[in-house]
Amino acid sequence: DSGVTQTPKHLITATGQRVTLRCSPRSGDLSVYWYQQSLDQGLQFLIQYYNGEERAKGNILERFSAQQFPDLHSELNLSSLELGDSALYFCASSGDRGREQYFGPGTRLTVT
Amino acid sequence: DAKTTQPPSMDCAEGRAANLPCNHSTISGNEYVYWYRQIHSQGPQYIIHGLKNNETNEMASLIITEDRKSSTLILPHATLRDTAVYYCIVRAANAGGTSYGKLTFGQGTILTVHP
Numbered sequence: 001d002s003g004v005t006q007t008p009k010h011l012i013t014a015t016g017q018r019v020t021l022r023c024s025p026r027s028g029d030l031s032v033y034w035y036q037q038s039l040d041q042g043l044q045f046l047i048q049y050y051n052g053e054e055r056a057k058g059n060i061l062e063r064f065s066a067q068q069f070p071d072l073h074s075e076l077n078l079s080s081l082e083l084g085d086s087a088l089y090f091c092a093s094s095g096d097r098g099r100e101q102y103f104g105p106g107t108r109l110t111v112t
Numbered sequence: 113d114a115k116t117t118q119p120p121s122m123d124c125a126e127g128r129a130a131n132l133p134c135n136h137s138t139i140s141g142n143e144y145v146y147w148y149r150q151i152h153s154q155g156p157q158y159i160i161h162g163l164k165n166n167e168t169n170e171m172a173s174l175i176i177t178e179d180r181k182s183s184t185l186i187l188p189h190a191t192l193r194d195t196a197v198y199y200c201i202v203r204a205a206n207a208g209g210t211s212y213g214k215l216t217f218g219q220g221t222i223l224t225v226h227p
Contacts (some may be wrong), residue, residue, distance in 0.1 A: 002157070033214065035215075042219060056213050090156070092155070096189070100157065100161070101151035101158065106153070
């Protein structure tokens with residue numbers, strides 16, 4: 001158990017819909033990262049937040065957005081969903097000086 | 113971040129050492145070598161990292177060549193539960209070393225441990 005929690009574990013929704021994925025980092029970790037893992041693209045970095053502020057952006061679509069709240073939990077919002085958005089979405093956290101990232105169990109999103 | 117090259121797959125007998133190679137010939141001086149693994153759709157798991165010295169922890173050992181252009185992850189006594197995709201990642205520390213950014217995953221090595 002990494003200490004990072006993600007909800008929900010599974011999500012099935014239709015094209016065009018909007019969903020919110022939630023992540024709670026390890027206690028005390030200030031950084032949260034979101035990754036997407038699809039069959040054809042592998043594990044890809046989406047976005048990083050540090051203590052409530054956006055720190056880095058990867059290949060995140062404009063339809064996707066994220067935020068980190070004062071209690072340090074983070075949410076990833078996916079809108080206008082397409083079939084190709086079906087993937088595993090992982091959240092990871094790390095400490096202020098931590099070099100290691102600890103990953104949650106992921107949310108499996110299926111868009112039908 | 114420097115690119116890494118790993119064999120797509122490897123086999124290992126249970127109880128034997130698994131030696132997973134990684135080539136990172138374009139690594140620069142401030143870049144660390146990290147190893148993660150992912151067991152069947154679970155979240156990736158941190159294993160070990162190093163800069164230039166060999167490192168050992170309770171999970172594995174990391175051997176980095178003197179020129180730092182390649183490294184080997186060693187699982188000393190592989191078990192069936194070590195069957196996973198192993199990722200070698202090279203990542204720079206940000207200036208001042210107080211913040212570390214994204215991990216760039218390649219295709220990794222599928223390690224299969226068989227009885």
